[in-house]
Amino acid sequence: MVNKIIIVGCGWLGQHVASTLATAGLRVFGSRRSSEAAQSLAAPIHGVVLPLTDTVVAAEIQALFHDAWVICTIPPGGRHGAASSDYLRVLRNLALLCQQSGIKGGIHISSTGVYQGLAGEVDESAVLKLDNPRVALLASAEQLLRESGPWLTLRLAGLMGPGRHPGRFVQGKTLHGATHPVNMVHSADVAQALLAIIGKWPLAQRCYNLSSPQWVSKHDFYQAAVAQLSSAQPVSFSAEATEPPRQVLANALCQDTGFYYQFVDARQALAACMVKS
Template sequence: MAEKVLIIGCGWLGQQLAPVLAAAGYQVFGSRRTQAAAETLPAPIQGIALDFQSPWSAAQLALFQDAWLICTIPPGARQGGVSDYPQVLQQLAQLAQAAGIKGGIHISSTGIYQGLSGVVNERSELQLTQPRVALLAAGEQALQQQDNWLTLRLSGLMGPGRHPGRFVQGRVMSGAMQPVNMVHSADVAAAVLQILSRWPLPHACYNLSSPQRVTKTEFYQAAANSLGQVADSIDLSGPATEPARQVSSSAFCQDSGFAFRFADARAALAYCPD
């Protein structure tokens, strides 16, 4: 019988992961908060409604039992401008523990390194006085209280329908000579498969970001060119608003044997169709 993978909060990234997981032989489920939203999820995803305000049903516990979980719920402000992100992840951790999952991968963000400079890795001391850093850290801690969760911190995402050149059109970008930290959804999917095949890894938290150093100028000029625009159409004249930093993925590559398809983020631009 095929192993189950449940993608919790199955949005854009989850829909990129699902075909790769299905091709590898996994039975893929994807959750949304309402049944109507769950029914819009495309094949091969089997959509399920998962409202974190509801008590867990016997059917939910049975579905989660012996399943792999991939939590792609994004942090964000909800009712009254206060995010319920950590609370939702605490509820997910409780459900996972009650059901007896095989293991879980929590998709977090390298935005957790906001305010830091230089090369940053999983051991870097976080600036928890910054609200977004504190929110991301609280979410990670909510799931890491359980032994069988791994946090995967992703840098800026690109892939089908998410071409970086589209994001910067008409905007003034800052920090022209700072390194850009990006990762393609194909590398994320490959990393998830690597984690599942090598489970458990030695540590509970890893970064995933294309490793070759590329400046914002180099990257976004290449992005403009790949869209058939002139490089000068990207305005990189803004002053730096954040310290320059480069996210290191060395620990993940070393511990899992993972090799990036797109070590240079510019090479991934051709694989970001609209």
């Protein structure tokens, strides 16, 4: 039987990793909250309606989740903890569904934003600043799923990829912390990391970072990004910063699975962001 993988909350990231997962022999399903949104998902994704607003789901959904790999890409909502109760309620419903169905394993896509407020080099063992509402929300979500069953947390740095070019988000703006390290990862590396995790399941740790490992300053990265865009407005930089400098260490997954980054230096990934999504 072909292995099933269900991407819950299948948005930009889910759609961009789907082809890699399908090529590896996985039958890819993507869940959306409405029928219209589910039907809009293109091959190789099979769209599924799954609002997760109730603890009761149809028998066919439970059957679909049985013996499947599940990737949760549901975003946590407002950047300052808004709608946190809704986010956690949805994750509780997902956890219950997965418990009742009997999944092979789950990968929860979280964010290196959980390290907000920390300085210097940070890895998966860092003590988090839980007095920050955003950090507390991310940490609670991670803990909720890991405690519910065979779930692993994958903390992603800033996402880039086809249709998501970093230069487009900063042109014409002033970026603070110009000398600080930038933490970014391309969707192609996310896809390969997911395959590496599934191929080595279960892993030594239940939480891993994913971020291009080469140290690059924000100034150098975003200068290179904007330079690629012919019509881009210039970006300006300030040494002042609202956050301390922070470098996310992300080689533990390589050590435990044999995964390697296609884009070791985040600047190498910029050309691969120019491809149309």
